[in-house]
Amino acid sequence: MTESKKVWNENEAILHSLQDDILVTNTDGIILKVSEATGGIYNVKSEDMIGKSVYDLEKEGIFTPLLTPLVLKEKKKITLVQTSKEGKKLLVTGIPVFHEDGQLVRVVSYSHDVTELLNMKKYLTDMEDEMERVKSELEILRSRHYYSEGIIATSDEMKKVLQVALQVADVDVNVLLLGESGVGKSHIAKFIHNKSQRKAGPFIEVNCGAIPESLFEAEFFGYEPGSFTGADRKGKVGLAELAEGGTLFLDEIGELSQSNQVKILKFIQEKQFYRVGGTKQRKVDFRVLAATNRDLEVAIEKREFRQDLFFRLNVVPITIPPLRERTSDIITLIDYFVNYFCEKYDRQRTVDEAVIHQLLIQEWKGNVRELMNVIERLIVTSSKQLIEMENLPGQYIQHSGHLSGLAHEGQSLTDILEAVEEQVLKQARDKHKTTTQMAQCLGISQPSVVRKLKKYKIK
Known part of the structure; x- marks a missing residue:
């Protein structure tokens, strides 16, 4: 009897010497034993947990989801991520304990606080996304030839254009640049960007008439790995995502198909999207500038351009006169x-x-x-x-x-x-x-x- 008590005390000492959360329940979910570290993890006293049901503790919000019923059901070792009342993330493992006759009699669980690890993982994921965005942006800039002559404005007509552009530059309002091909719409768009509060951000130009309709969604919104045949195995950041914190310039907006007009309208309204093949909703902070050499009002009458998209873009129209x-x-x-x-x-x-x-x-x-x-x-x-x-x-x-x-x-x-x-x-x-x-x-x-x-x- 004395020897048995001594062994039991040794086990208790070993149990409480562990720094991890260790919890033992019976098949009804009643807590029989806990380590001293358990209470500190869940912000309760360890001794107060003994005799309580894990089902009741879940209702009180001490931790969720429950591991014990899963182990009882599967009769095997199970690991999941549990959240404490204070928002800690715990990697919890449950192990079934069987009697010599094969009957499951106890569930022993232990956990590790992985809050910092999960935060670090999220941080690294965000950093990877940001690095991929910057990398894609640099590739686009390298592949394009930007003519840096500035804007010539000797005439009164062009001086008026620049005056209006300067007035709207510092306000995050949508601007529609109108004019014939070659008048300098893209240069006026860059002028507005460079005079705005977003000048430190990227200026992403999307030629809506140059991207095939079938590829537009993948190029504009990006895609996840394996989204379609021929897709890059690493996936791709879309042009929309590259505009984070800067200006998104939709050139030749009048050339968009009806189906892509709907997607652009939704994106401009909500400023959030999904990559092709993705399930993660992504948000982007950007300013929209658009340009076209078409008469969009005539296109609306012919039902070639959506009126709601026109009104969304045409908040401040600026017409650039021909040479x-x-x-x-x-x-x-x-x-x-x-x-x-x-x-x-x-x-x-x-x-x-x-x-x-x-x-x-x-x-x-x-x-x-x-x-x-x-x-x-x-x-x-x-x-x-x-x-x-x-x-x-x-x-x-x-x-x-x-x-x-x-x-x-x-x-x-x-x-x-x-x-x-x-x-x-x-x-x-x-x-x-x-x-x-x-x-x-x-x-x-x-x-x-x-x-x-x-x-x-x-x-």
């Missing part, structure tokens, strides 16, 4: 592009006055982008320092001889430009009876014709 309606910018742009490409290709080139005259009277259907390409072509193909009429591509000398008799010696570029513009208007006035016909001929709006006729006092 032919801001001819005072042309000479400044020519001068800029000549200097830029001379430095880029290590050439010394100047443009003859007659060539400038020819460039001033073009329609520039491709706008600034077309002018830039023409200047670059002249710089790299001309063999002499002076670029003359013979260097111009044929389509740009079809109006040769229309402008003559203009003496420019000693005049500023602005004076030269105004003299050329005045002569062009006089020629158009002589040829056409109405300002509407003049506008169609010159490729500018009728109000612009009226304003310019008044400026030069042409009747």
